[in-house]
Amino acid sequence: MAEIHTSPDTLPAVSTRMHTPGGTALQGLGRTSRRDFWWLQPGIVAAGFGAFIVYSLFSALVWQPMFHVPYEVDGYLSPFFSPLIQPNWLPWWISPAVLILWIPLGFRTTCYYYRKAYYRSYFADPPACAVGEPTIHRRYAMERAFPFILQNIHRYFLYLAFIPLLFLWIDALYSFVNTGPRFGLGGLVLLVNAGLLTGYSFSCHSLRHIVGGRLDCFSCSSLARVRYRAWQRLTGLNQDHMLWAWVSLVSVALADLYVRLLAWGVLVDPAIRL
């Protein structure tokens, strides 16, 4: 059996690194020995987030001021605008969504799942496991320095995120009665959206830490035991944090789209009025 000798697709050993083991890994964007479609997953994530970002920016900032498609119709309020704050000083060309959207935006931007997703898909840091990244990254300090050190305030965005979440539940429940008792598909859409956003918020890593992760001893007091039981439940939710992140992202966009299409007259809300 013949042995075939070929040159490896590698660079010489990097021996000048500081504080790192000094190996022979391939350096440079996309350089890898992986044989699978490693680019597929970050590509899908980038496309999914990109679609959401474009849609949400258009819907929250442009659709109503420029194209006069209301964000509230027949007792249904788009989740991008809840709670609805319309101060007199706000110019007509600035959407009231900007007064509230910074909270969920900050919550999701600093979220541990989204960090993984966008570091991989948009920053190529790394683009995929065991795949080379741009050499410009090599001395980048990641979450040790500004701006990414600000990721550490995730817990404060979590606290704030419960405010719009509460209003989303109120909006969803109130939509069943605010134009007279009715059971409409729009109410159901808003209710499911509020439920999925609740799942996303309660599966948060920071909440899990605050509830029980700070404790070293779960059996040392009756309060610690209560917190342990809550921590266990949140741990169960946390295992699917990525799933909650995606389904709640899709649901909030779909709920907004549903309200907009009702307002535009494209759809008619199927409802049973009592």
Place this chain on the structure above:
Amino acid sequence: MPVGRTHRLRHLRVFRGTPEDGGELVEYSVPVQEGMVVLDALHWIQANRAPDLAVRWNCKAAKCGSCSAEVNGRPTLTCKTRLSDLPEDIPVQVEPMRTFPLVRDLVTDVSWNYEVNRRITPFTPPEDAPEEAWRWQQEDIERVQEFRKCIECFLCQDICHVLRNHETRNPFMGPRFLVRAAGLELHPMDRADRTPYLRDGGGIGYCNITKCCTEVCPEHIKITDNAIIPLKERVADTYYDPVQVAWRKLFGRRSEGGSGQPIPGQPSADGS
């Protein structure tokens, strides 16, 4: 294993060489049987074609962590990677762990890891509690038990892009040692506070939680979710949370956590 007519041939491209010669990929044809793993194929090459092939291995049961390598570009234990699970239309490429300096062929120098390990404050029980008085409940210890499954194969270190691709100005301990630190920090009997080390000497801020370490762990330890993120949150408690910082300034101690808690198994102040 004799080369019989019933055996199919698989092609392997195996890295051969030393740091001095730069190395090359050498292709071997290996007769394979059902159930063979990559390490079996390497052993066949060693026995029949290249007796000088350097391969580190020991238990062949995915428990010693010795046979770590990169197969088709992915860090893995060669004793746990079946040839039948790899694409048949291309040669199986076997390379050493690329994050560590090459010694020869598939063997790398992983001693850097042991130097990092020595910098972590070891288990520090309370001085006033004799060892025979130590008691804890299952719920107190089960988080830590997950971390004890680590076999130190260093695949997580190998795939970590901070160690693999970055030149850090400060040290970064890597996922294996964040797991070890979590096993100590979250231990109910431990009294040391490692958060200053984790932030500065351990460089936990370099981790941007891209979860590659979790993906390759052969023991399925949820490294990112259960070790790194809880430690990042504790570092945030200590350094980046103004409410926690104010609490410590007012009361002179951590608001919660390892230090200052009652010894497990002993009655607490509330009588429970």
